[in-house]
Amino acid sequence: MAEDTLRRNLDEAFDPGTGFPDPLLLSRTMSAIDAAEPRPRPAQGRVRWFPGLSPTASRLLAGALILLILLAAFGALLAVQHLFPTPVPARWSHCGGVFECANVRVPLDYSNPAAGSIEIATVRKPATDPAQRIGSLVLGFGGPGVSGIDLLRQNSVFYGTLNTRFDLVGFDQRGTGRSSPVHCFTNSQIDALNYVDTVLDDPREKQAFVNAEMAIAQVCRQTSGKLLPFVDTASAARDLDAIRMAAGDARLTYLGFGYGTLLGEIYAHLFPTHVRAMVLDGVFDPGDSATDMWLQRAAGFEAALQSFLANCRASATCAFGDGGDPGARLTALMNRVDQNPMLVGSRMLGRRLAVAGVLVGLDPRNRNQLDSALTDAANGDGKSLLALADANYGRQPDGSYSFNPDASTATTCIDQPVPSDITVYDRLGPAMTAASPIFGPAFQYVPLGCAYWPVKSKSAVAPVTVAGAPPILIVGATHDPWWPYSWATSVNRALASSVLLTREGYGPLSYFRSGCIKLAVDSYVLRSTLPAGGTVCPSDYPA
């Protein structure tokens, strides 16, 4: 058919290629409209201070509350605290289009509430079907160091099904974003720190690494010292309970990813009866030591790398396999950038950034990009590999960072005890190299930075236990390199009556990588229907 030929030719001639349009295009567009055009919110979504009460009763209660607030302003603060020992629903105000924001005031130090308070910045996207609204779904995006507010604004479209009946709530964990951030370094200083190699294969590199870690600790003590003791995840879990109350929910519905699962675990430990439903996707296991954690991650990334290399060897379209064995070429490339970092404009691609680029590229969605980035780098052009590394560190094209490494260090160091003797890390060498010749040595000394940190962790390496909470849904992927499957199984054992849902495949986290997982999670969150124990889901794409 001539018409079919025309259609086919047009399709070929105007094929924009894969990854078009950007999956975030719609949410970026909506955020831009939000930002450009704040306007009144439609009537059906009005904030209800006292759900379940008639408008008259609600107004009377609100009036009483205002009176109490006035009393507080005249020094009757203690009396009010006795009347309302827990926070009242927050005042949500419009902050761009469909989003509403509120600051939730919490004690800086929960062991001494009189010592002062901080505000936790939160954002919510109201349920799109208000008549069927169940409550709020709080999202814990982990990091630590990412802004939950920014991530919710950018990605709310991915939770469309849940958003029909839940307000989506995001927040900046204490120490990050707009919630009293730990802030030690400028963007260019972070750039400089990310040039410091973590593979300490000669005394000079070892000294440079130790000096950098000590400098980070010293600068953070000077700039954010007063905050540092209080940015632990246990305090963040108490903040989460304040957010639940501010959202007006009797019980918490929570979906946590990566490090956000630790927040969920600790919350469920502290407030088991306050949980309505909890999903932990990409589980963090506090029962694993910091050093073993990185050993397992090295092994996980090695498995992903071997899968990439095997595919590359077998595929005629893998360009990196053209000039010899891709494994040998990768090793040669890493040695090359270690000896002579590659100039990319005014920046440099050294081994640390090259390894970071490979970590991102091994995500099944990025493997084509990794192939071309490695091919370009082997030919002397490091631009694409550096772009992948930038994605790992959240570095934006304008040189700013969407990820706060200072906050990440601050929370990680206070949560997790680490050995302070450097020889302990030295002795890990053979096991790390055996786990992965490329990633093992790069991860070997990662936890050492916390040994110099101004605040020492008081936590123990021990599993979190939960008693009295409803069943928690744990999601783990068999080849998740960041959140190894063994952590999901051990947390599943530690949390009474939790249910493990498994995804077969590579790449971190599972909710966005499998329709089967998404369906099971949505069904549990919406209807409290748990999948059968031992359920295994496939990934949506070759993984």
Add this chain to the structure above:
Amino acid sequence: MTIGEDEQALIARAQSGDLAAYERLLEPSIRVATRLAFALLHDRSEAEDAFQEAAFRAWRRLRNLHPGSRFQPWFVGIVANQCREVRRGRWRQLIRVPELAVAESGNEITTWLEGEDLRRAVARLPHDQRVAVLLHFHLDMPLSDVATALGISQAGVKTRINRALKRLRPAVASTEVKVDG
């Protein structure tokens, strides 16, 4: 084609300022709108920018959408106009900085060898003909929707498509293709 009640409800909500409803209206049109923009602009990021700008304009003009009208053809028309403005802007840029244009066309040749003749022929068509051909043949849009997008009658669309096809024939196939009417 019947008009879905859901879409009409969403349009009404969006017209009263509900951005979430507008988001749900836009979502099914992303593919058609961005592909049209890419076919008109030959540049992925410019196409995404054009989509964003058109989405912004459509939001501002949403009250102009008559009751009972469908959203997608109307919105696609705004996208097409937005792309026409971008192309006009390019022409001005070409006059100001000719050396940049030469460098860019050099890249295009290496990336787009396949289908280059067809792309050129489509690019030389008058705007309405180009949009009509792309919407109907490349993006499978019914003629009635193409008419709405271009703001002309269905007969007018057929005339434009038939004129366009004559100019594409050498680049397409030797057999006749004709849209009835």
